[in-house]
Amino acid sequence: MTSTPGRLLLAAGATALAGLLCVVPATAASAHPVLVRSTPAAGSVAPTAPTEVVLAFSEPVRPAPGKVRVVGPDGQPATRAEATVSERQVTVPLRPDGPQGTYLVSYRVIAADSHPVSGSFTYSVGAPSTTPPALPEEQATDPAVRAAIAAVRYLGYAGLLLLVGAALVLAALWPHRLPRTGPARLGWTGLGLVAASTLTGLVLQAPYTTGSSLAGVTAADLRDVLGSPFGTAHLTRLGVLVAVALLLRPVLAGQARAGHRLLLAVLGVVGLTTWPASGHPAGSPMPGISVTADAAHLASMAAWLGGLVMLVTFLLRQADQRELAAILPVWDRWATLAVATLLLSGVLQALVEIGTPDALVSTGYGRLVLVKLGLFAAALGAATYSRRLVRHEVAAARPGAVRRAAGVELAITATVLAVAVVLVQTTPGRTAEAEQPAGYATTVTTNRYSLQVQIDPAQVGANTMHLYAYRPDGRPLPVAAWAASATMRSQRNVTPFDITLQPVTDSHAFGEATLPAAGEWSIEITLRTPELGEASVTAAVTVR
Numbered sequence: 001m002t003s004t005p006g007r008l009l010l011a012a013g014a015t016a017l018a019g020l021l022c023v024v025p026a027t028a029a030s031a032h033p034v035l036v037r038s039t040p041a042a043g044s045v046a047p048t049a050p051t052e053v054v055l056a057f058s059e060p061v062r063p064a065p066g067k068v069r070v071v072g073p074d075g076q077p078a079t080r081a082e083a084t085v086s087e088r089q090v091t092v093p094l095r096p097d098g099p100q101g102t103y104l105v106s107y108r109v110i111a112a113d114s115h116p117v118s119g120s121f122t123y124s125v126g127a128p129s130t131t132p133p134a135l136p137e138e139q140a141t142d143p144a145v146r147a148a149i150a151a152v153r154y155l156g157y158a159g160l161l162l163l164v165g166a167a168l169v170l171a172a173l174w175p176h177r178l179p180r181t182g183p184a185r186l187g188w189t190g191l192g193l194v195a196a197s198t199l200t201g202l203v204l205q206a207p208y209t210t211g212s213s214l215a216g217v218t219a220a221d222l223r224d225v226l227g228s229p230f231g232t233a234h235l236t237r238l239g240v241l242v243a244v245a246l247l248l249r250p251v252l253a254g255q256a257r258a259g260h261r262l263l264l265a266v267l268g269v270v271g272l273t274t275w276p277a278s279g280h281p282a283g284s285p286m287p288g289i290s291v292t293a294d295a296a297h298l299a300s301m302a303a304w305l306g307g308l309v310m311l312v313t314f315l316l317r318q319a320d321q322r323e324l325a326a327i328l329p330v331w332d333r334w335a336t337l338a339v340a341t342l343l344l345s346g347v348l349q350a351l352v353e354i355g356t357p358d359a360l361v362s363t364g365y366g367r368l369v370l371v372k373l374g375l376f377a378a379a380l381g382a383a384t385y386s387r388r389l390v391r392h393e394v395a396a397a398r399p400g401a402v403r404r405a406a407g408v409e410l411a412i413t414a415t416v417l418a419v420a421v422v423l424v425q426t427t428p429g430r431t432a433e434a435e436q437p438a439g440y441a442t443t444v445t446t447n448r449y450s451l452q453v454q455i456d457p458a459q460v461g462a463n464t465m466h467l468y469a470y471r472p473d474g475r476p477l478p479v480a481a482w483a484a485s486a487t488m489r490s491q492r493n494v495t496p497f498d499i500t501l502q503p504v505t506d507s508h509a510f511g512e513a514t515l516p517a518a519g520e521w522s523i524e525i526t527l528r529t530p531e532l533g534e535a536s537v538t539a540a541v542t543v544r
Contacts, residue, residue, distance in 0.1 A: 073101025159193025165306020
């Protein structure tokens with residue numbers, strides 16, 4: 001429950017969030033792993049077989065064991081050793097005797113925030129051929145694993161708020177005459193839920209990073225998780241929980257000294273940082289700020305929701321009018337401080353994780369943030385109503401209405417917690433924008449020839465175009481003359497124009513074009529050859 005200062009904090013926080021997002025630069029912030037370039041380039045045709053494939057990412061990564069592969073035109077693995085990594089660059093050594101044709105590169109790497117990033121592309125040697133089938137391995141996360149991770153994280157958050165709420169209320173607000181058995185049991189339940197969630201999360205991380213099913217997890221997969229930053233954070237949390245368990249009993253029993261409370265608070269801070277240290281904040285452009293803000297967000301959430309649980313479940317049912325008159329004003333100040341911290345840390349998180357104003361509405365992460373903000377406002381509305389009832393109902397010794405209003409507040413905030421779990425598993429807005437595909441590549445095939453078209457970066461402004469012509473049997477097709485024109489499909493006010501092409505070889509031409517608007521474009525390409533005469537094809541290109 002929050003008072004007038006709480007309402008003012010909501011208004012100020014919402015205004016600050018909107019204002020700060022408006023002044024964020026329109027360029028996307030750096031994002032966790034996005035493939036920025038490769039050698040050979042996606043869609044390219046190399047005259048001779050390369051000795052390695054190099055993948056360059058926007059941020060440091062580590063490859064999932066055995067999940068960076070190259071498949072040759074014959075459907076066989078083309079690699080001769082495991083991939084190696086150096087900061088942002090992954091190198092895959094290839095067999096020197098690879099056949100000519102199209103190769104499929106598939107990768108699955110792990111980001112600093114412990115989330116897997118996967119993708120694939122093709123390149124060709126000599127001339128394109130049929131794309132080889134992928135190796136029999138999972139690149140996408142098993143839906144059952146993803147659902148289990150979401151459930152486990154929710155239980156972990158629920159356990160955290162039960163633990164923090166019970167410890168805070170029993171240490172500072174609990175009346176001496178009331179029994180402590182029920183609240184203490186709630187605190188121990190919370191500790192058990194956090195421990196179970198942490199252990200289960202460690203196990204589930206193995207199939208999450210490798211893309212396998214739960215049944216396919218091996219001991220090597222688990223060892224890899226335990227040796228990762230994710231494993232370090234979770235093992236640290238388990239160690240903190242063991243220490244907390246030793247100190248929690250006197251606190252819950254009301255027998256703890258000041259030193260016990262201080263040590264428990266320090267352990268709590270260390271334990272809270274293990275959540276952001278193994279999530280999105282660890283991979284943000286400003287990890288120090290993001291980890292601190294997220295830890296503060298968790299702490300304030302646990303204090304507010306945990307206190308509400310204690311209030312609704314025990315105090316409003318068991319405490320008398322005189323005790324509630326002393327307890328509720330103190331709780332009101334706690335809740336106001338928690339709300340202020342939630343808003344400020346939420347603004348910081350939004351600025352870092354959303355990245356641009358457009359991403360607030362154009363990405364799933366941004367829209368979830370808006371939903372969370374709306375639910376948060378509704379919870380504060382219920383809290384304000386509860387506070388008004390306190391002044392009247394407590395005086396009349398009728399706390400039932402207060403309990404119902406606080407229950408509504410708790411139900412809404414529990415929904416906010418569910419949205420937070422989804423946010424943890426959703427690609428941040430800054431990354432979702434950066435993951436837009438770079439460039440355009442396609443092969444237009446007719447019964448007379450095939451034409452490989454590459455346009456880079458396929459964005460508004462200057463673009464380069466490469467054209468490669470092939471006979472139906474895959475051999476290069478000599479072209480005597482090239483011509484191309486560009487037409488925008490959706491806007492008649494954009495005048496069609498010709499693209500000047502220069503021959504590079506008999507079968508390869510190069511050109512430059514300035515595309516003035518985003519949308520769907522048609523590129524018509526005409527070839528004149530001694531064998532075929534004049535022939536035209538059209539490629540549909542989406543320009544960003």
